[in-house]
Amino acid sequence: MKKPDTTYRLQLSPGFTIEDLKPRLEYLHKLGISTIYSAPFFQAREGSTHGYDVIDPFTINLEIGTLEQFREIGQTLQKRNMTWLQDIVPNHMAYDGGNVWLKDIFELGPESKYYNFFDINWDYQGKDKVMAPFLGKSLQEVLEAGELKLQFDAEGFSLAYYDNVYPISKRSYSFMLAEANPESSQNFDKVFKEHKDWEDIKIALYRELERNPKLKEDAEAGVKKINSSKQKMEQLVNLQYYLPAHWKETEKEINYRRFFTINDLICLSMEKEEVFNAYHLYIKELCDAGLIQGLRIDHVDGLYDPRQYLQALRNLVGKDFYLIVEKILEAGEELPRDWPVEGTSGYDFLATVNHLFTNTRNDRFFSKAYEEISPKFADYEALVYEKKLFILKERMGGELNNLWDLLEYKELLPSNNSYNKQEWKEILSIFLAGFPVYRIYPGKYPLTKPEAEIIQTAYGNAVEHSPQHKEGLDYIRDLFLGKVNRNKESMLYFLQRCQQFTGPLAAKGVEDTSFYIYNRLVSHNEVGDSPENFGITIDQFHQAMIARRSQFPYTINATATHDTKRGEDTRMRLNVISEIPREWFEKVNEWKELNAGIRKNKKGPGANEEYFIYQTLLAGLPYRQEDDFLTRTCEYLQKVLREAKVHSNWAEPNEDYENDVFKFIEEVLHNDTFRKSFDPFQKKIAGLGAVKSLGQLLIKITSPGIPDIYQGTELWDLSFVDPDNRRPVDYDLRQEFLVKFENLQVSKDSLKELTTNFKTGEVKMYTMLKTLQHRRENEELFTLGEYIPLEVTGENSGNFVAFSRRFKNDYSLVVVPALVNELFDPSNLAVDIERIKDLKVVLSKGYPGTWKNIFTNEFSDNQGSLELTSHLEQFPVVLFKSAKDK
Structure with missing residues (x-):
């Protein structure tokens, strides 16, 4: 496996193209980066700054670059022994008239080979249409105002509502052309008869109109006639395979699955083999060509059967291909061990290290003080439950109705049903809101013990909040557990289907609602984190890292991503x-x-x-x-x-x-x-937060896992949530600092200058550069080496976390201050020597006798321990490597 050693997350976009990346590769290589970790770069909506709204998965976004340019990047990376990790989006595509598959469906309906590629209920209310919720008011109001317009260009005829443009169906052409001159209509009919392929028909029709001014004039008259008549426009709309609707209608009614509550991101039926094969065709080509060496799977929880998908993907790319998933793990939740992946995109690491730098002893003080400020929102668990119910009923009411319909259609209701439809919807809502994690991954009955325990926890939460519905909740629990007298296959399907919505429910109810209300200490209102938790002990951190090294040694260590609510260094300030x-x-x-x-x-x-x-x-x-x-x-x-x-x-x-x-x-x-x-x-x-930030950075790079550097965070990252965290990066400035460090003569004076002038961010970049270079020189040590917790002794030793990494005869040793108040001068990051008297890290037998400090170039001898005071006096964090001699 060509696994990464250190990744650098880049946002390719119209503002930062493949050509813009080229001259930055040498800088990233010198920084110590092994792998470019790219946001989705396939053809997306025009102007897309994030790439998750894909409209064509078979080409690189033209606004970003070309395949040839990407090949040139690949050649450059190969020369530097670097690789490319690509983010892909199998759950959804853009609901857009330019979507290559939707366009074909809208024109050909059931004749389209893509008709069942999307998660659409075509039988919904017998309409044979998919809702198209892009209107700003009801369809009737839009028709009355004449805001829906028929238009024509080289792509064919289409309906436009301001910037939203959707092609019209093949079956509506005869109606539309009949509004032209009858003689012209005969010429149009001739075109239809001469060509069978739909694309050929449209090309021929366009050419005929361009060749014959009279025909074009008649067609334009027909378009004008329809546009000026509400009745004729309504007739035309009725002939489409989509139904234009007010965007707010989806809060109560919807017949397609969307990404979270975003109407213009429509989900795929990726569990179908033909969809999987078609979507990954170009991705596979890029992988086989050696241009991509790893894949990051976006929103794996949105898929019907993530385990099945990942196994299919593993079979496609091979057993030695690097795969990670974007997965939110709640506190204590583990990634399924049977998933054929190297790990996650790193939110779990972010949460763990975030809590390490939080003083857990002050939990109750903060809770009590916050309750006085905001008594209405101080109960986090109650708030989350309330907001999940709100989202389900007020923003995902359409999805809730669909689940009820499925429950009824599959004949899964009890025979002695004492509840009406509204009551059952309420009971189902209460149960789904009670899920303590994003979702489970049931593959068969009986459920595994952990899966059954989560169902039981959801049931307990539901009963606690709504004891009056206990009888109905009992039934839903048993239904989910597969213990009622109903068809097992139907029960499992319903449970799996529900799991595709508990994730979005958690994301919208928790991350995108509760996280913006519950403000006790907002550094923990973070994707992957849990605001109700308030810090962990140093021992708990050690245990988490030992497990990480044992279970998923190649998982990603992230502290900032495109999804984080605030920059990595703002969190460290708040943790102070x-x-x-x-x-x-x-x-x-x-x-x-x-x-x-x-x-x-x-x-x-x-x-x-x-x-x-x-x-x-x-x-x-x-x-x-x-x-x-x-x-x-x-x-x-x-x-x-x-x-x-x-x-x-x-x-x-x-x-x-x-x-x-x-x-x-x-x-x-x-x-x-x-x-x-x-x-x-x-x-x-800010000064004390800077010390924590250096510690966070050092731990990220040296702990088990693959460190990820988010674009621009070589310097202080004080950004807010997206889109603020996607602002352009000043690479010229970073390149300037890199050159400075290459020529730096490390001394007490030069280090003092870095810490005294910490506001420029150079001290962070220096820490990153030295640590990444050390990691590159000792790759096996950090990817395969043991993680060994170490004891620190001396005054205020409880404020410091220390560990070593060991592989064969190679060692590295890390010491970081987790709690910093009164230990460091916030004006220059200098440690208070009097407060760390006799500070030492204890070493057992077998450790090397001589050590070198990576940051200061100072040496220390092992006398059963290493003294730390003189090292911290020069630099706020310590990274030793074993040295044979001085």
Whole structure:
């Protein structure tokens, strides 16, 4: 297997193309990167900045580059012994008129070979149509206003609603052409008779119109005639295989599966062999050509049977091909061991290391203080349950109806049914909202013990919240467990189908709603993390890393991704306040009083949102003034307010409330009295957060797993959620720093300059560069080596985490401060020597006698331990390698 050693996540887009990447490859190679980890780069919607809205999986996005350019990249990578890890999207494609498969379906209906490629219920209410929810109001209102327009170009005839353009069906051409001159219609009929292939017919028709001005004039007249008549337009619409609908209708009714609640991302039936084979055809070609050496599978939980899919993919690419999945693991949840993959895309690592840098001893203090600020939202579990129910009923009502219909169609209801349809929908909702994880992966009955335990937990949660429905919940539990007297195959199908919606329900109810409401310590309101948890002990971290090395040694270690809610270094800033709860909440109360006058004549922000804003400013305020900081922050807070769905939402934005919040932030930032209190505290947190960030970085690169560097995070990452975290990266600046480090004479003075001027981010990049280079020189040590927890002794030793990696006779040793308050000077990252007197890491027999500090080039002798005080005096984190001599 050509596995990665270190990945670098890149967002190829119209703003950063393959040609733009070429000159950066040498920089990334020198940085220590082994693998380019690319976001989806197949043909997507025009202007797509993320690539997850694929419309054609058989070509590279023309706005990004060409296959030939990608081949050139491949040749360059091969020369540097580098590889390419590609993100693919098997769950869904863009619901777009340009989608190559949808276009064929819309034109040919059941005659299309792709007719059953998408997860569409064509029999829904006997309409033989898929909903097309791209209208801004009801279809009748749109028809009355004449906003739906028939048009014609080289691609054929289509219906347009502003920017949304969908082809019309083959069967509607005769009706549409009949509106032209009867003599012209005969010429059109001739074209149809002379050609059998639909694409040939359209080409011939277009050529005929271009060749014959009279025919073109008649066709244009026919188009105008239909566009000017509501009745004729309605007739034309009725002849389509899609039904234009108001986008909000999907909240109550829908007949296709979508990605989460996003109407314009339509899901594929990837469990069908013909769909799998067709979708992966080009991907397979790129892999066979040696241009791609690994695949990252997006949203594996959306698939009907992830295990089956992954096995098929493994069979396709071979047993020695690197595969990872995007998978959210709740606290304590494990990735299924029988999945033929190397691991996940790293959210689980992010959560673990995030909690390591949180002082778990202050859990109760934070909870009590937050309850005083926001008593309505302080019960996290109750909030999550409430919001999952809200999403299911108010945003996924169409999906809920479909599950009910399936329950009834499969004859899975009890024979002595005492509930009506509405009551059963309520019972099913309550049960699904009770799932403690994204989903399970049932393949047969009886369920495995872990699967059955999750069903039982969901049942317990449901009964706790709705004891009055216990009888119905009992039945659903037994149905899911396969214990009722019904067809086993039908029961398993229903359970599997439900699992395709518990994931989106969790994502929307938890990550995209509760995470924007529950604000106790928002560093843990993070994808893959769990806000109800508050830190772990150093021993718990060690145990997690030992398990990681044992179970999935090639899984990804991520601390920032395109999906994270905030930048990796903003989280470390916020984790500092977990160490100083009394001081933090005293400051919050002080700021609330200082800003009370600003809030006086405004509807917002509420107390909970104001508390969130202070955390946001504390974490995101840049080291140097940025002209767009206020704009970026307001754009971010608009998303926060709408996702929270408390005072505003995407469906019906409360712009007055939002504007009051924006004005509050602007006035707060210009409030001198507030800034005199806030700025010194913020600078303290920023400096101490920087120390945690260096520790987070060092642990990511040296722990079991494959470290991933998200684009641009070589320097401080203080970004907000997407799209803020996709801003262009200044590679020229990073290249400049790299050259500086290549010529750096490491000394006490040069290290002091790095730490004193830490605000530039150079100290982070220096830490990254030195550690990645060390990892590259000792690849087997970090991919195969043991993970060994080490004991630290001396004053404040409990604040430090230490471990070694060992492979044969090679060793590395890591020491990082997990808790930093009062140990480091936030103005220059200098350690307080008096507070770490006699700090040592204990070594057992068999460890080397001489060690070299990677960052300082200083040597230490093993005398049963290694002293740490002098090393931390020079640099905030320590990385030793075994050295034969000085």
